[in-house]
Amino acid sequence: MTDAVIWTVILALGVGTFLIRFSFLGLIGTRPMPPLVLRLLRYTPVAVLPGLVAPLVVWPAATEGAPEPARLCAAAVALAVGLWTRSVIPAVLAGFATLYLGLWLTGAF
């Protein structure tokens, strides 16, 4: 692609992404939403993030899609520590520690 085309992509993607983000916040505002919709929306984070992450964990791009023990263990430990401590930072640190330990043990480091 030429420079001008790439800039077109960047601008259009910027505007489009903003409109997606602004969609409901901008249009609905103070209008009340049906109770069922509100109940469904309460599950948004736990409904989106696991499905987003699962393929990255099981088929990591870095190994060209081959399941890899260090990454699987790191994911499991991050989840377990997050459940146990109920906070994000220890879970991130434990996940990274497990990842690097695993990569070192499996000789990929």
Place this chain on the structure above:
Amino acid sequence: MALATGKSAYLQGVRDGMPFLLVAVPFAALFGVSAVEAGLSIGQAMGFSVLVIAGASQFAALQMIVDNAGVALTLLAALAVNLRMAMYSASLVPYLGEAPLWKRACVSYLLFDQSYVAAVARYEADGMMRLRDRVAFFFGVATPIAPTWVLATLAGALLGARIPDAAALDFALPITFIAMVGPMLRTLAHVAAALVSVVVGLALVGLPSGTGLLIAAACAMAAGVIVEGRRA
């Protein structure tokens, strides 16, 4: 907490946003490196990070540019990756819907996975929070993350490929998102929603970018409400 003034709500947000620098820095730097390697100028890499400010879709667009996919397909793929943000937008309406339009527009510009998750976690934990404090908290969370995102992109673009593959930075995103989800699994209904999201997400991974995730998320939300209804 309920008595927090706008300023302290903002500072609380800054504090809650800090841990996400752990993922924003490597992810943005990686984007900067990849963009320059793909032949984009530093200005274009920065353009992505300032105007789009959504990591996963920036990588999707970059991949399509490298593959010479054409403008329409590139936009379609990258925007599909961002459609989940419409769900975020809807789920923030009960908390922020009454804010002035310009503030809702600013929130929208800064609405990415990390700011969304941190904000909703706080809003749910503190039901007494006033509207003004909710908005201040949201901007607080975004304050460390957004400028860092842009600066780390620049650093990556300038340093180029000097970041070793062995750092396994590809896995910073999964680890952070999993770490965010763990503390949110408070009830059986939340666990059910997460499990359905994982199973359907894996099953539909072959669908065009973003579509499988949307279906998985819709199924997962329904599962959450159904399990919640059974237990009530």
